[in-house]
Amino acid sequence: MKRFYKTASVGLADGGYQVLLDGRPIRTPAKAQMLLQGEALAAAIAAEWEAQGEKVEPGSMPFMSLAATGIDRVTTQREAVIDQIAAYGGSDLVCYRAEAPADLAERQMASWQPLLDWAEGRFDARLTVTAGIMPAVQPEPALKALRLGVAAYDDLVLSGLYQLTTGLGSLIIALAVVEGRIDAAKGVEFALLDELFQAERWGEDSEAAERRRTLARDMENAARFAAMCRV
Structure with a gap:
């Protein structure tokens, strides 16, 4: 996937933190809201997005993957x-x-x-x-x-x-x-x-x-x- 954003950052949200791409909150692969309780985790995921080159390589973002799994899979099962x-x-x-x-x-x-x-x-x-x-x-x-x-x-x-x-x-x-x-x-x-x-x-x-x-x-x-x- 080609990189479609310029910057990644952390933003406050009601009840936690969100990762923002050009100011817009990211969602999980299942389109769920990614609301994180810890600022350190949000910052680590934002850093993974910021570190991407011309292409976004999901395999290079373990924290994003684990968070998405927790929200999409663990929450539902x-x-x-x-x-x-x-x-x-x-x-x-x-x-x-x-x-x-x-x-x-x-x-x-x-x-x-x-x-x-x-x-x-x-x-x-x-x-x-x-x-x-x-x-x-x-x-x-x-x-x-x-x-x-x-x-x-x-x-x-x-x-x-x-x-x-x-x-x-x-x-x-x-x-x-x-x-x-x-x-x-x-x-x-x-x-x-x-x-x-x-x-x-x-x-x-x-x-x-x-x-x-x-x-x-x-x-x-x-x-x-x-x-x-x-x-």
Whole structure:
């Protein structure tokens, strides 16, 4: 899409902030009003629009995309989105530990167990840990508690949490990032712990390394977005 505006800015609106293109408020792809509660988020989205060249590249505007998703998708399908996010708690990767080698098992324990302990204290959700290939059946009270925790976030935070959860493959790690328990870089490290362990042992794969860099960028953007939504 060719750039059709000269300047992007932030304007006050009744109940929040709007992003303005040549003084006109933008709307979501579904034509909904984009009313934002935080000035920092509005400024970040305006900066994405301002940074566009002769053509508008939607892929270069992660904050705009996440905000539009929160308004267009989460608002209209909130319960379904909560269910999709919370479902990761039933098979969370941090609950599955290696039996061997010992140094991998020790690294998993040192990295993941503090997050499970944190989640138990923060959400009253005590999850079961297992080793080997047999799946662990998680206690229903813990799963309900995690769903309640997810449901407590507003629509825009849920947009960021959804991207973090699906990207990292772990609800516990994603919640820890959103809550500020760990940063996004550490979240990626924990989510890819097994892969990184193998890379250390057998050598780096260039394609895998590039995928990790892309994931790290996306998770950092999602974490920053969620943080701006929670101000």
